Amino acid sequence: MLKGLLKSPAFLLGAGLFLLTLVIAFVAPLFMTFDAKTRVGLAYLAPSGAHWLGTDHLGLDMVSRLVAGLRSSLYVGFLAGIVATIVGTLIGVYGGYKGGFLDDLLTAFTNLFLVIPQLILLILLSASLQEGRSRTLIALIIGFTGWTWSARAVRAQASSLRSRDHVSLARVNGYGTLGIVLLHILPYLLSYIFMVFILQTAIAILSEATISLLGLGPYDSVSLGTILNDAIKSEALLDGAWWAFFPPMILVTVIAFSLYVVNTAMEGVFNPRLRK
Amino acid sequence: MLKENPTLRHILGRAGWYFLTFLVAVTLNFLLPRLGDANPVDVVMAKVSGNLDAKTAKEKEEGYLKEFGLVEVDASGKIVRDAAGKPVKASIVSQFGNYVGMSLRGEFGTSIHQYPKKASEIIKTALPWTIALQLPTIIFGWIIGNVLGALAAYKRGIFDRGFYPLALLASAVPAFCFGILLVYVFAIRLEWFPPTGGYSEGLTQSFSWDFIRSASYYYVLPFLAIFIPVVGGQAIGMRSMCIYELGTDYVKYAKLLGVKESKILYYMFRNAMLPQLTGLALALGAMVGGSLIAEIVFSYPGLGLTILTAIQGNDYAVITGTTLLLTVCVLVANFSVDVLIGFLDPRVAAGIARSE
Numbered sequence: 001m002l003k004g005l006l007k008s009p010a011f012l013l014g015a016g017l018f019l020l021t022l023v024i025a026f027v028a029p030l031f032m033t034f035d036a037k038t039r040v041g042l043a044y045l046a047p048s049g050a051h052w053l054g055t056d057h058l059g060l061d062m063v064s065r066l067v068a069g070l071r072s073s074l075y076v077g078f079l080a081g082i083v084a085t086i087v088g089t090l091i092g093v094y095g096g097y098k099g100g101f102l103d104d105l106l107t108a109f110t111n112l113f114l115v116i117p118q119l120i121l122l123i124l125l126s127a128s129l130q131e132g133r134s135r136t137l138i139a140l141i142i143g144f145t146g147w148t149w150s151a152r153a154v155r156a157q158a159s160s161l162r163s164r165d166h167v168s169l170a171r172v173n174g175y176g177t178l179g180i181v182l183l184h185i186l187p188y189l190l191s192y193i194f195m196v197f198i199l200q201t202a203i204a205i206l207s208e209a210t211i212s213l214l215g216l217g218p219y220d221s222v223s224l225g226t227i228l229n230d231a232i233k234s235e236a237l238l239d240g241a242w243w244a245f246f247p248p249m250i251l252v253t254v255i256a257f258s259l260y261v262v263n264t265a266m267e268g269v270f271n272p273r274l275r276k
Numbered sequence: 277m278l279k280e281n282p283t284l285r286h287i288l289g290r291a292g293w294y295f296l297t298f299l300v301a302v303t304l305n306f307l308l309p310r311l312g313d314a315n316p317v318d319v320v321m322a323k324v325s326g327n328l329d330a331k332t333a334k335e336k337e338e339g340y341l342k343e344f345g346l347v348e349v350d351a352s353g354k355i356v357r358d359a360a361g362k363p364v365k366a367s368i369v370s371q372f373g374n375y376v377g378m379s380l381r382g383e384f385g386t387s388i389h390q391y392p393k394k395a396s397e398i399i400k401t402a403l404p405w406t407i408a409l410q411l412p413t414i415i416f417g418w419i420i421g422n423v424l425g426a427l428a429a430y431k432r433g434i435f436d437r438g439f440y441p442l443a444l445l446a447s448a449v450p451a452f453c454f455g456i457l458l459v460y461v462f463a464i465r466l467e468w469f470p471p472t473g474g475y476s477e478g479l480t481q482s483f484s485w486d487f488i489r490s491a492s493y494y495y496v497l498p499f500l501a502i503f504i505p506v507v508g509g510q511a512i513g514m515r516s517m518c519i520y521e522l523g524t525d526y527v528k529y530a531k532l533l534g535v536k537e538s539k540i541l542y543y544m545f546r547n548a549m550l551p552q553l554t555g556l557a558l559a560l561g562a563m564v565g566g567s568l569i570a571e572i573v574f575s576y577p578g579l580g581l582t583i584l585t586a587i588q589g590n591d592y593a594v595i596t597g598t599t600l601l602l603t604v605c606v607l608v609a610n611f612s613v614d615v616l617i618g619f620l621d622p623r624v625a626a627g628i629a630r631s632e
Contacts, residue, residue, distance in 0.1 A: 114558050115560075115610055117603065118561065118562065119561075123583065124305065152558075206450050210566075214572070237456065237459055238471060242460060249453045256450070261444060
C-alpha cells in the first residue's frame with residue numbers, strides 16, 4: 001500500500017507541501033534566528049532585503065511572526081486532530097460494533113452535535129473562557145467539539161466489519177467487547193483512522209484560524225489566525241499592505257490543501273474503484 | 277393515518293428529532309457561557325462603572341442582574357432581597373427557566389455596547405442581510421457544484437483533469453481567505469467593486485430602485501467568496517459519488533442493453549443526488565459558520581459583523597442571542613432538506629425505515 005502511495009503524484013505533492021510547512025515551522029528556526037517580539041521599524045514597512053515580508057501593525061518582523069504563528073497553528077491542529085480522532089474513533093467503533101440500542105443512542109448523539117454548528121460552540125466556549133484561553137485549551141476545545149465527523153465515518157466502517165467471519169470467530173472464542181474491538185476491528189481500520197486524523201487536523205487548523213480571526217484566539221501565543229486578526233483590525237487590507245494578510249492566508253490554505261490532497265490520494269489508493 | 281403515509285411519518289419523525297436538537301442547543305447556549313468565571317454582569321460593570329458614583333453603579337448593576345435573570349424576582353417584578361438588603365441570587369434552575377422564557381418571547385436582553393438598544397433589535401436588523409446573502413448562495417452553489425461534479429465524473433479526460441484540482445483547491449480555501457483575496461484584487465487593486473459594506477453609505481434601507489441596485493452591486497464579491505468554496509466542496513463529493521455509480525452493475529447492464537446515454541445519466545444523477553442531499557443537511561452548519569466569517573471580511577451588515585462587534589465589546593446579550601438565532605436558522609434549513617429528502621427518496625415513500 002505504501003508503494004502505491006509513493007507512486008501517486010497527488011500524494012507526493014500533498015505530502016511535499018505539508019513537509020515544507022513543517023520545515024519552515026520547526027527546522028528553519030534551528031539555523032536562523034526569528035525574533036517575533038522586538039520592534040524592528042515602523043508599522044507596515046514594505047518587504048525589503050532585511051525584512052522579506054516587511055513589518056506588521058506594530059513594526060515587528062513579519063517573517064518571524066509567521067514562523068511563530070505557523071508553529072502554534074500546527075500545534076493546535078495536531079493536538080485538536082488527535083483529540084477529535086480519539087474521541088470520534090471510540091464513539092464510532094463502540095457504536096458500530098455493538099449495534100442495537102446503544103448504537104442508535106450514540107448515532108443520535110453524534111448527529112445532534114453534527115447539526116449544531118461547531119463555530120457556535122467554539123464562540124460560546126472561548127468567549128466564556130476570557131483570560132484563560134491558552135493555546136492548549138483552544139486545541140482541546142476544538143478537539144472536543146469537532147469529533148463528530150470521525151465518529152460518523154468510523155462507525156460506518158466498524159459496523160461493516162461487525163459480521164465478518166474473523167470477528168464472529170473471535171466472539172465464539174470468548175473474546176470480550178474490548179478484546180474484539182482492540183484486536184479484531186481497530187487493526188483493520190488503522191489506515192482509515194489515519195485518513196480521518198489527517199482531515200480532522202486540517203479542519204482544526206481552519207477552525208483555529210476562524211475563531212482567532214474573530215478575536216477569540218489564544219492569549220499566550222501568535223497563530224496564523226491572530227496575525228490575520230491583527231491585519232484586519234488595523235485595516236491593512238484597505239491600506240493595501242498585502243504582506244500583512246496574504247502570507248498567513250496562503251499558509252493556512254497550503255496546509256489545508258496539502259492535507260486534503262493527501263487524504264484524497266490515500267482514498268484513491270485504498271479504494272481502487274475511484275482510481276481508474 | 278400515519279401507517280398509510282410513510283412520507284408524513286418520516287417528516288413528523290424528523291420534526292421531533294429537530295425539536296430535541298433544538299432543546300439541546302438551547303441548553304448549551306445557556307450553559308456554555310456560564311462555564312467560565314466571568315459573570316456577564318461583572319464584565320458589564322467593569323466597563324461602565326468607572327465613571328459612575330457608587331449609588332448609580334449599584335442601581336445599574338441590579339438592573340442588569342434582573343435583566344439577565346440572575347436574581348430572584350417577586351410577582352410584582354421587584355428584586356427579592358435578603359435580610360442585609362442584598363439581592364437573592366437565582367438558582368441555576370430558575371435562571372434557566374428565566375432564560376428559556378425570555379428566548380421564547382424573542383428577548384435576549386439589552387445590548388451593552390449599543391445601550392439602550394435591545395439585543396433582539398440589533399439582531400433583527402442584521403438577520404435579513406445574512407439570509408439574503410447565504411440562502412441563495414448556498415442553494416445555487418450546491419446545484420452548480422453537483423452538476424459540475426457529475427460532469428467531471430462522466431466526461432473524465434481533460435475536463436476532469438483540469439477541473440478536479442481546481443475544485444479541490446476551491447474547497448480547501450476557507451471562505452474568509454477567498455474573501456480577502458477578492459477584496460484585494462477586485463476592490464483595492466482594480467476598484468471594480470466596493471471593498472466593504474452592504475450598500476452605498478448615502479442610502480437608507482428601503483425597497484427603492486436605487487437601494488436595490490446599490491445592494492446588488494455590493495452583493496457580488498461576498499457572493500463569490502461563499503459560492504466558490506461551496507461549489508468546490510460539493511463538486512468533489514458528487515464526482516466520487518458518480519464514479520461509484522458509473523461502476524455499478526445497473527449502469528453496465530443498461531449500457532449493454534443500449535439504453536440511451538441521457539437516460540443512464542439521469543439515473544446516475546438521481547442515485548448520486550440523495551447522499552449529496554443528506555450530505556448537505558450535515559454540512560450546513562459548517563457552511564453557515566464559514567460564510568459568517570466571510571461576511572466579516574466584507575463588513576457586510578449581517579450577523580457575522582454583529583457577532584464580531586459583540587465579541588469585541590463583550591456584549592454578552594448580543595453574542596448569545598445571535599448564536600441561538602443562528603442555530604435555529606441552521607436547524608430550520610436542515611429540517612427543510614430532510615423534508616425534501618422525504619419526497620425524493622423512494623425508500624421513504626416505500627416505508628423502509630432509514631437508519632438516521
